[in-house]
Amino acid sequence: MRPIIFSLILLLGFTSCAQSQNKKQTSTTKKASAAAPAKKDGLAVATFAGGCFWCTEESAEKLKGVHEVVAGYTGGTVKNPTYEQVTTGMTGHAEAVQIHYDPAVISYETLLEAFFAAHDPTTLNRQGPDVGTQYRSAIFYKTPEEKAQIDAYIAKLNSARAFQAPIVTQVEPLKEFYVAEDYHQDFYKTNPDNPYMRAVSKPKLEKFKQKMEGKLKDQE
Numbered sequence: 001m002r003p004i005i006f007s008l009i010l011l012l013g014f015t016s017c018a019q020s021q022n023k024k025q026t027s028t029t030k031k032a033s034a035a036a037p038a039k040k041d042g043l044a045v046a047t048f049a050g051g052c053f054w055c056t057e058e059s060a061e062k063l064k065g066v067h068e069v070v071a072g073y074t075g076g077t078v079k080n081p082t083y084e085q086v087t088t089g090m091t092g093h094a095e096a097v098q099i100h101y102d103p104a105v106i107s108y109e110t111l112l113e114a115f116f117a118a119h120d121p122t123t124l125n126r127q128g129p130d131v132g133t134q135y136r137s138a139i140f141y142k143t144p145e146e147k148a149q150i151d152a153y154i155a156k157l158n159s160a161r162a163f164q165a166p167i168v169t170q171v172e173p174l175k176e177f178y179v180a181e182d183y184h185q186d187f188y189k190t191n192p193d194n195p196y197m198r199a200v201s202k203p204k205l206e207k208f209k210q211k212m213e214g215k216l217k218d219q220e
Contacts, residue, residue, distance in 0.1 A: 016196065040067070049139075054184070056096075063212070065101050065106030071096075076094075081093055094134055094138050108149060123137075154169060
């Protein structure tokens with residue numbers, strides 16, 4: 001058993017979101033960002049950070065009522081950061097997603113439920129093999145009412161001891177959201193053989209689907 005466990009640790013230790021990128025596609029001086037989608041009538045936008053945005057994006061896209069999910073960066077101090085800059089942890093940004101959803105189909109509370117089902121909110125600045133403030137668990141609110149709803153939901157989870165440790169998710173006001181480079185959008189779908197996808201993202205996604213049964217598009 002020990003050799004198997006040790007091999008798994010090595011796999012996770014050397015397979016991270018940052019290490020799995022194609023470095024030829026990034027630059028600290030030039031950024032090929034995807035275009036920010038226009039907000040459509042009847043849709044609302046929510047912003048979450050739950051570790052590497054590749055899996056966070058894919059999880060959110062599976063929810064009924066979600067029309068579009070955009071990977072990007074928020075919560076930092078550098079204007080228009082590149083992926084290479086963000087992965088240093090020096091810009092203050094978190095890898096995040098913006099979810100464009102129909103509130104008549106899916107509520108903000110259900111998005112909160114999905115967010116906490118998609119990652120471990122009890123590990124500070126870490127999700128699995130990904131370590132650093134850029135991988136922090138955070139929710140970015142737009143209004144005082146949204147913040148109150150987030151705080152109440154977290155308090156409910158802690159009171160119910162939904163997790164084995166207290167939730168460390170940061171609740172931050174949404175400032176500027178920068179859309180990530182083109183190749184990050186729909187990364188899970190376009191890179192199924194990526195080692196990180198197979199070792200980290202796919203198992204997380206399968207657990208998420210079990211927890212959110214009945215609320216996914218393929219169950220309509």
